[in-house]
Amino acid sequence: MTAWAELHVHLEGTLEPELIFALAERNGIPLPYADLDDLRARYDFADLQSFLDLYYTNMQVLQTAQDFADLTDAYLARARQAGVRRAEVFFDLQAHTARGIPPEVALGGVHQALAAAEAQHGISTGLILTFLRHLPAGEAMAAYRQAVETGVPLLGVGLCSTEIGHPAAEFADVFSQARADGLRTVAHAGEEGDASYVWDALRALDVERIDHGVHAIEDDRLIDHLVGERIPLTMCPLSNVRLKVVPSLAAHPILEMLRRGVHVTVNSDDPAYFGGYLDDVVAGLRAELGLTDADVAQLARNSILASFASEAEKARLLA
Numbered sequence: 416m417t418a419w420a421e422l423h424v425h426l427e428g429t430l431e432p433e434l435i436f437a438l439a440e441r442n443g444i445p446l447p448y449a450d451l452d453d454l455r456a457r458y459d460f461a462d463l464q465s466f467l468d469l470y471y472t473n474m475q476v477l478q479t480a481q482d483f484a485d486l487t488d489a490y491l492a493r494a495r496q497a498g499v500r501r502a503e504v505f506f507d508l509q510a511h512t513a514r515g516i517p518p519e520v521a522l523g524g525v526h527q528a529l530a531a532a533e534a535q536h537g538i539s540t541g542l543i544l545t546f547l548r549h550l551p552a553g554e555a556m557a558a559y560r561q562a563v564e565t566g567v568p569l570l571g572v573g574l575c576s577t578e579i580g581h582p583a584a585e586f587a588d589v590f591s592q593a594r595a596d597g598l599r600t601v602a603h604a605g606e607e608g609d610a611s612y613v614w615d616a617l618r619a620l621d622v623e624r625i626d627h628g629v630h631a632i633e634d635d636r637l638i639d640h641l642v643g644e645r646i647p648l649t650m651c652p653l654s655n656v657r658l659k660v661v662p663s664l665a666a667h668p669i670l671e672m673l674r675r676g677v678h679v680t681v682n683s684d685d686p687a688y689f690g691g692y693l694d695d696v697v698a699g700l701r702a703e704l705g706l707t708d709a710d711v712a713q714l715a716r717n718s719i720l721a722s723f724a725s726e727a728e729k730a731r732l733l734a
């Protein structure tokens with residue numbers, strides 16, 4: 416089976432409806448949904464913000480370290496079925512501390528599952544702390560310090576949530592600090608925002624990968640820059656369809672970018688919300704965008720090469 420690295424997945428976006436109901440019951444939390452069908456009926460999104468509103472509401476069922484561990488473990492088990500052998504997962508610590516969950520509970524639970532991932536699922540992992548760009552940058556710095564204090568190992572930092580109107584440059588200090596501490600850097604950009612948001616993330620934050628980057632296709636100079644500097648885009652085509660960033664999988668720019676030499680990778684973003692895990696995304700691209708076996712092999716290879724795994728691990732996964 417082809418080995419994949421998944422480089423763009425929000426752990427909270429892997430919270431399946433069944434687990435929402437199970438955790439609500441376990442924790443005695445009332446849900447505003449009559450049943451699973453009532454919840455699923457709300458997964459028809461107009462845009463990024465309408466998704467984020469539901470995403471932040473649903474994650475309130477996550478209360479104990481065991482809840483975070485169960486969430487993470489369920490993702491890892493499903494990702495392995497999709498062929499994932501390396502997962503660099505995003506975690507929105509601020510969304511949990513803001514509702515009173517201590518950082519050591521949230522991060523401790525996630526870490527418990529990640530630490531067992533190699534033995535349990537044959538997946539090597541890294542944890543990327545994603546800052547919420549709709550909140551002030553000072554809060555990102557506070558979250559970063561809290562995370563470091565827990566002692567849970569971090570692979571990197573990232574930037575997500577509401578894009579338009581929240582410039583990447585505001586987060587330059589916390590990204591500089593993380594880089595000085597030896598962490599890797601990524602940022603969401605060019606999802607709903609235009610190509611200028613991608614330039615901003617590269618210039619202001621000096622990130623090593625761009626998450627999404629769909630709108631880079633509108634700027635030839637940017638495409639040349641991404642190709643020349645070999646800056647990967649971690650793309651999420653199913654997410655982009657569900658959040659109306661593109662009208663259909665058939666209209667997604669990932670294949671054109673691949674042909675033009677951009678280091679694109681394919682990912683699931685929030686698989687519990689957008690209709691599938693990595694294998695489902697690849698199947699959709701084969702069916703609707705006409706990806707060939709060779710394209711799929713190239714995307715798998717790109718995913719390993721764009722990961723932050725050691726060179727030895729990359730060689731092992733590519734073999």
Ligand code: ADE
Nearest residue numbers: 425575576577603684685
């Ligand atoms: N957080 C979770 N999913 C996201 C997405 N697709 N864009 C921005 N922030 C997110």
Ligand code: ZN
Nearest residue numbers: 575603626684
């Ligand atoms: Zn994302």
